[in-house]
Amino acid sequence: xxxxxxxxxxxxxxxxxxxxxxxGNPRGWKSLTIVNHTTVGIRFMLTGxxxxxxxxxxxxxxxxxxxxxxxxxxxxDMYNQIFTMHGTxxxxxFAVPMMEGLAVYLIPKMLGARDLVFPRLSALxxxxxxxxxxxxxxxxLLGIAPKAGWFMYxxxxxxxxxxxxxxxxxxxxxxxxxxxxxxxxxxxxxxILRTRAEGMALHKMPIYAWYILVMAMMIVxxxxxxxxxxxxxxxxxAAGLPFFEVARGGDPILWQHLFWLFGHPEVYIIFLPxxxxxxxxxxxxxxxxxxxxxxVVLAILTTGFISFGLWVHHMFTVGIPQLAQAFxxxxxxxxxxxxxxxxxxxxxxxxxxRPVYHxxxxxxxxxxxxxxxxxxxxxxxxxxxxxxxxxxxxxxxxHMHYVLVGGMFFPLLAGIYYWLPHFSGRMPSMRLGxxxxxxxxxxFNVTFLIMHWTGLMGMPRRxxxxxxxxxxxxxxxxxxxxxxxxAIGIATVLxxxxxxxxxxxxxxNNPWKADTLEWSTHLPPSPYNFVSLPPVRTRHxxxxxxxxxxxxxxxxxxxxxxDHGRRETWGVEPLTGKVREIVHLPGNSWLPFIAAAFIAFTxxxxxxxxxxxxxxASLVAVLALLRxxxxxxxxxxxxxxxxxxxxxxxxxxxxxxxxxxxxxxxxLLANGALYLSLLFGWFYLWxxxxxxxxxxxxxxxxxxxxxxxxxxxxxxLWQRPxxxxxxxxxxxxxxxxxCFAGVATLGLLHAALLLWAILGGDLAPRATAHDAVxxxxxGYSLLHGVLAAVLSGLQALRVHYGYVCAKTPYExxxxxxxxxxxxxxxxxxxxxxxxxxxxxxxx
Numbered sequence: 001x002x003x004x005x006x007x008x009x010x011x012x013x014x015x016x017x018x019x020x021x022x023x024g025n026p027r028g029w030k031s032l033t034i035v036n037h038t039t040v041g042i043r044f045m046l047t048g049x050x051x052x053x054x055x056x057x058x059x060x061x062x063x064x065x066x067x068x069x070x071x072x073x074x075x076x077d078m079y080n081q082i083f084t085m086h087g088t089x090x091x092x093x094f095a096v097p098m099m100e101g102l103a104v105y106l107i108p109k110m111l112g113a114r115d116l117v118f119p120r121l122s123a124l125x126x127x128x129x130x131x132x133x134x135x136x137x138x139x140x141l142l143g144i145a146p147k148a149g150w151f152m153y154x155x156x157x158x159x160x161x162x163x164x165x166x167x168x169x170x171x172x173x174x175x176x177x178x179x180x181x182x183x184x185x186x187x188x189x190x191x192i193l194r195t196r197a198e199g200m201a202l203h204k205m206p207i208y209a210w211y212i213l214v215m216a217m218m219i220v221x222x223x224x225x226x227x228x229x230x231x232x233x234x235x236x237x238a239a240g241l242p243f244f245e246v247a248r249g250g251d252p253i254l255w256q257h258l259f260w261l262f263g264h265p266e267v268y269i270i271f272l273p274x275x276x277x278x279x280x281x282x283x284x285x286x287x288x289x290x291x292x293x294x295x296v297v298l299a300i301l302t303t304g305f306i307s308f309g310l311w312v313h314h315m316f317t318v319g320i321p322q323l324a325q326a327f328x329x330x331x332x333x334x335x336x337x338x339x340x341x342x343x344x345x346x347x348x349x350x351x352x353x354r355p356v357y358h359x360x361x362x363x364x365x366x367x368x369x370x371x372x373x374x375x376x377x378x379x380x381x382x383x384x385x386x387x388x389x390x391x392x393x394x395x396x397x398x399h400m401h402y403v404l405v406g407g408m409f410f411p412l413l414a415g416i417y418y419w420l421p422h423f424s425g426r427m428p429s430m431r432l433g434x435x436x437x438x439x440x441x442x443x444f445n446v447t448f449l450i451m452h453w454t455g456l457m458g459m460p461r462r463x464x465x466x467x468x469x470x471x472x473x474x475x476x477x478x479x480x481x482x483x484x485x486x487a488i489g490i491a492t493v494l495x496x497x498x499x500x501x502x503x504x505x506x507x508x509n510n511p512w513k514a515d516t517l518e519w520s521t522h523l524p525p526s527p528y529n530f531v532s533l534p535p536v537r538t539r540h541x542x543x544x545x546x547x548x549x550x551x552x553x554x555x556x557x558x559x560x561x562x563d564h565g566r567r568e569t570w571g572v573e574p575l576t577g578k579v580r581e582i583v584h585l586p587g588n589s590w591l592p593f594i595a596a597a598f599i600a601f602t603x604x605x606x607x608x609x610x611x612x613x614x615x616x617a618s619l620v621a622v623l624a625l626l627r628x629x630x631x632x633x634x635x636x637x638x639x640x641x642x643x644x645x646x647x648x649x650x651x652x653x654x655x656x657x658x659x660x661x662x663x664x665x666x667x668l669l670a671n672g673a674l675y676l677s678l679l680f681g682w683f684y685l686w687x688x689x690x691x692x693x694x695x696x697x698x699x700x701x702x703x704x705x706x707x708x709x710x711x712x713x714x715x716x717l718w719q720r721p722x723x724x725x726x727x728x729x730x731x732x733x734x735x736x737x738x739c740f741a742g743v744a745t746l747g748l749l750h751a752a753l754l755l756w757a758i759l760g761g762d763l764a765p766r767a768t769a770h771d772a773v774x775x776x777x778x779g780y781s782l783l784h785g786v787l788a789a790v791l792s793g794l795q796a797l798r799v800h801y802g803y804v805c806a807k808t809p810y811e812x813x814x815x816x817x818x819x820x821x822x823x824x825x826x827x828x829x830x831x832x833x834x835x836x837x838x839x840x841x842x843x
Contacts, residue, residue, distance in 0.1 A: 023528040033117035033588040044101025055089035067480035069468040079464035080147035087150025094743040100184040101274040112197025114569040125183035127596030132176030139169035148168035154244040154252040159237045171234040185219035193574040200577040211276025216305040222265035224674035229258030241772035249769035251689045260311035268307040274411035286353025292345040299338035308338035332382035359433035363414035370406030395455025425523040426504030432496035441491025446482025515540035520549030532557035564641035581652040595624040634808040700761030708753035715746035725808040740796035747789030754782040
């Protein structure tokens with residue numbers, strides 16, 4: 001690889017100035033255009049902190065109401081809103097976004113990259129998170145917040161039992177926020193696999209990156225079931241489609257399945273990045289490598305896999321068959337094995353090392369104590385007879401907080417203290433830090449340890465008051481006092497962090513003597529992280545080469561030429577870390593902010609029932625996203641100069657396997673999880689719902705659906721040989737233009753036939769759940785068909801402008817994946833809706 005350094009008489013300061021010109025962040029209103037991962041990650045974390053404080057205030061109101069029997073501090077309706085919003089804010093607006101924000105900030109620095117692979121996607125994710133969270137929280141200030149619980153069980157959350165916009169705020173706001181989570185998940189998966197330092201094979205990655213990779217994949221697969229459930233429930237509330245209403249063929253238990261298909265993996269989505277912090281920090285403060293690196297990686301992968309087989313763990317009391325209860329009970333206990341592997345690795349690292357008990361270590365030890373206790377009660381709840389006794393009591397509340405607060409919040413604060421010098425360039429205070437830890441630790445255990453006892457005495461969850469004489473008076477008062485102690489501890493921690501930015505001692509480079517690459521950057525880091533990209537041959541680069549940061553800063557390594565105006569980082573092979581292309585990254589842009597803002601207007605239009613406003617806003621958002629897609633690849637704004645230095649690989653847009661292919665693949669994986677959840681709902685209702693009504697005759701013209709599928713098949717087959725030649729570097733522009741225009745036309749024909757099948761049939765989606773599911777399945781393919789046709793039309797236009805040709809074959813290969821996905825989905829739907837025997841009374 002080429003090296004540009006002092007050997008070429010390039011002054012180091014001049015080199016950094018050149019990089020600042022290309023990578024620097026604007027100020028004022030233009031700061032809304034920033035897409036750099038450092039800024040976006042910090043924005044995620046600061047916004048998450050704001051939502052955490054809001055959710056914590058709601059928790060204090062709940063504990064105040066429950067401190068005394070018969071207390072009327074809060075009215076029942078307001079208590080239900082506050083209770084629902086507390087759980088919603090902490091689970092959806094704090095825990096996952098905070099962990100994703102920290103990962104967005106750290107992952108490129110740990111992997112030796114200059115940015116994440118899709119910077120504008122990160123920015124879009126942040127703005128969706130911010131706007132969605134504000135819409136959701138505004139509902140409480142307006143007195144119309146959701147009040148059916150943070151899990152929104154039907155039929156309590158349906159229009160009959162919860163009229164008004166309360167539940168709609170949850171369904172629409174959470175779906176909006178989930179766009180952010182899935183966007184960050186796609187971003188992190190592709191960045192970890194494709195943009196590491198040269199030579200950083202998978203088995204040499206920092207352990208934190210393994211945790212984030214599995215977490216991000218779980219988000220990609222685990223969040224779509226909740227998104228689908230929210231869409232279906234909102235369609236039921238707004239349009240009367242009866243997915244969860246028994247009388248018309250639905251089933252409210254379907255919501256629980258969809259919710260917990262997301263909800264139990266969510267626990268591990270929160271826990272795994274926190275455990276990654278523990279596995280990263282313990283070796284640093286013990287000054288020895290993590291014991292059992294390979295075993296820990298295997299445990300991470302196993303935990304992610306098993307977590308998707310546990311969702312019925314939350315549904316033991318709803319009447320599922322005993323065989324299913326036994327299976328899910330065993331699976332719930334099985335997940336303790338990989339978790340135990342990690343715990344023993346941590347204990348062995350402590351045992352074999354020489355721990356130094358700085359403030360981060362206090363939080364790690366507190367985590368070990370609390371999380372192990374939470375794990376033990378989790379095994380208890382995995383036993384069906386015990387779960388029957390304590391289900392929906394304060395015992396479950398206590399267990400959940402021990403697992404989530406102990407498993408996420410304590411490691412998070414350990415990580416915040418550890419990386420504080422990275423954010424500020426200053427060291428944290430030992431005195432205030434210890435006071436904050438002990439107040440939180442004592443307050444937490446006083447609050448929630450006693451809740452196990454009140455739960456065993458039968459105190460239900462979600463009650464706003466209780467009578468005296470039940471034995472709950474003193475335990476609830478103690479819990480409430482403990483919550484205020486914990487709040488004082490958190491205030492102390494926040495005061496310590498704020499004061500540290502002003503009065504903290506300046507930090508040396510790598511002040512903790514850490515081993516990972518993020519400590520080789522400046523403190524605080526520059527927007528480009530590394531002025532030169534070093535090769536990495538070991539898991540502990542800074543222990544092997546302590547002066548690596550100085551060499552990076554001098555420009556001793558690769559990709560130091562910046563006069564072309566591109567933002568660049570390495571693209572590597574996923575397994576070996578061998579460099580195979582230069583990934584050129586987009587710069588600052590208004591488009592993510594504009595797209596997110598109009599998606600927010602769409603949500604507001606839906607909430608206010610102004611559907612024309614929602615439609616207009618959604619169209620503007622789509623136009624912004626299409627404009628975003630236009631400035632890619634060989635477009636002059638994306639790559640003003642395509643030349644590379646001698647010996648360097650080509651730009652990714654000039655290859656056939658750039659990161660965008662991986663991004664589309666991972667996005668379609670999330671899309672497929674949503675579609676499979678819809679299929680699950682179709683077969684579940686057919687199997688379980690007592691009033692599932694199968695029509696005697698088809699409710700749409702099956703021949704039209706077959707014609708639509710054949711048109712889609714023809715489109716895929718037409719472009720396949722053309723794209724095969726394109727991969728070989730062949731293909732005349734006129735042939736490409738004809739192909740993409742023709743494929744787009746076939747795509748529109750396919751969509752028109754689908755629309756004909758929907759509108760020309762006898763569908764009665766408000767009358768039966770059967771027809772409602774059919775409508776959603778056909779509508780799903782219709783939307784995807786229109787999208788694929790539009791994208792292929794844009795490819796034809798890009799051929800005309802010279803942005804796509806034999807030398808720049810990248811983009812059509814990305815779009816091809818969408819066509820293949822649409823084809824598979826439509827034929828599966830055709831089988832389910834036409835060929836499956838029970839569909840129209842065949843059995």
